[in-house]
Amino acid sequence: MPQHRFIVCSYTQNLTSGKVSWQAPSNIALVKYWGKYGEQMPMNASVSFTLKNCNTKTSLTFEKRNFAKDSNHNGFDFEVFLDGKREVSFEPKIQKFFERVEVYLPFLKDFKFKIETSNSFPHSSGIASSASGMSALALCLMDMERQMQPDITEEYFIEKASFLARLGSGSACRSLQGPMVVWGEHPEIDGSTNLFGTKYPFAVHKNFHNYQDTILLVDKGEKQVSSTVGHDLMLDHPFAEQRFRQAKENLSKLIPVFKNGNISEFIKIVESEALSLHAMMMTSMPYFILMKPNTLEIINRIWKFREKTGSNVCFTLDAGANVHILYPQAEIEAVSKFIKTELKQFCKNSEFITDWVGLGAKKL
């Protein structure tokens, strides 16, 4: 099993206490991952833009446990803080993550951890913090591992961090590098794997450099259906096989589009991907709808604006009601005006987040 390359039996250096901090970005998929098997393996390959402004900062403070005094020998010892306040509601997810990755990070039970995290976007924005959050935490843990084993290569560091982030939340494995990341085996993309995200390896035309993503916050509430449930519903979904084939073909079609800078083809693929993702939700059993009336209102306004002005603005969606407005850097002025005059009114409290493609995580 190739995962075994990430299993470590011993370390060369001893570590007693310290603190590491990483910042990791969010990402937006262009070809969507929806459906998984085994331990967080994707049913199809996906590709994403790494974002710049939407990110999570995480600090991990660690101290070697004193087992003579510690009564909880068999468990993990950690506390999670969000914006400086203890956040016990995050702890079961971290517990599950630690259980999953312990085989790859055998030191986890030897330390007491304080995990302090904060997001650049409001917690209640409806923007999932799991991708950036799991990526930042995985990087902190790999930073510890590197202190115990300083001869690991940069390549190993980033691949294993992405591998671990994936075990926390699938799409998190695309939140380490930038500007574009592929996750999942694809026959035309050498080095692509189900185990971790890899940088998109082909030429990208300047039309796609600094691509803009303005996130319209349509609904800021808790999702009615979690993505875990959504992925599971793909297991016996009547259209699953066609969907996985469609995603694979869409990724193949995007390769020449990125190379040639063909934005009108890009728009067709990206919008179709977003609607196909939501079509899977509407046709699963049980079925559900995550779009809201204002999501549709925004989509229709984008289509009308494009028809009227010839703009290259388009949309994508993740598993929620918010709309990601994608457009080239050359159209910032026109599209910002359009958002302010026509789209903002459909956001909760007129809120939106201006973002663009970024280069990945960094150590703080």
Ligand code: PMV
């Ligand atoms: O990483 P998860 O399990 O939250 O799933 C994310 C799924 C989508 O955001 C809908 C698509 C994607 O590829 O990011």
